Amino acid sequence: MAVTSGALAGAVSDSLWDHVPPRNHIRTNPLANRPDSVSAGALLYREHCQQCHMPDAQGDGKKRPPLRSEHIRTASDGDIEWFLRQGDLRHGMPSWSGLPEAQRWQIVAYLKSLQ
Numbered sequence: 001m002a003v004t005s006g007a008l009a010g011a012v013s014d015s016l017w018d019h020v021p022p023r024n025h026i027r028t029n030p031l032a033n034r035p036d037s038v039s040a041g042a043l044l045y046r047e048h049c050q051q052c053h054m055p056d057a058q059g060d061g062k063k064r065p066p067l068r069s070e071h072i073r074t075a076s077d078g079d080i081e082w083f084l085r086q087g088d089l090r091h092g093m094p095s096w097s098g099l100p101e102a103q104r105w106q107i108v109a110y111l112k113s114l115q
Contacts, residue, residue: 056068
């Protein structure tokens with residue numbers, strides 16, 4: 001998931017969340033109440049996101065934004081999953097649409113658990 005580089009930086013701005021289609025914004029995480037979702041998401045985070053957002057998800061204070069933030073805390077699950085799927089290459093965030101949908105939801109569960 002390397003919600004990499006400045007990707008969520010762009011994603012965390014109000015204007016990027018404004019681009020989330022309403023049907024995606026209202027989506028809830030179908031895996032949110034499964035106990036194994038957070039631990040699976042943590043493994044995926046280490047594999048795909050940690051290299052940019054750091055092991056503690058605090059980013060680097062520059063181009064790679066923190067994922068422990070008000071923007072993530074207040075985003076809907078659907079907002080985050082949509083962003084993982086879309087990416088934002090202009091800000092260094094790849095699309096993670098190649099990951100199975102269930103894995104993207106596990107990453108969402110993990111990110112929400114950090115808040």
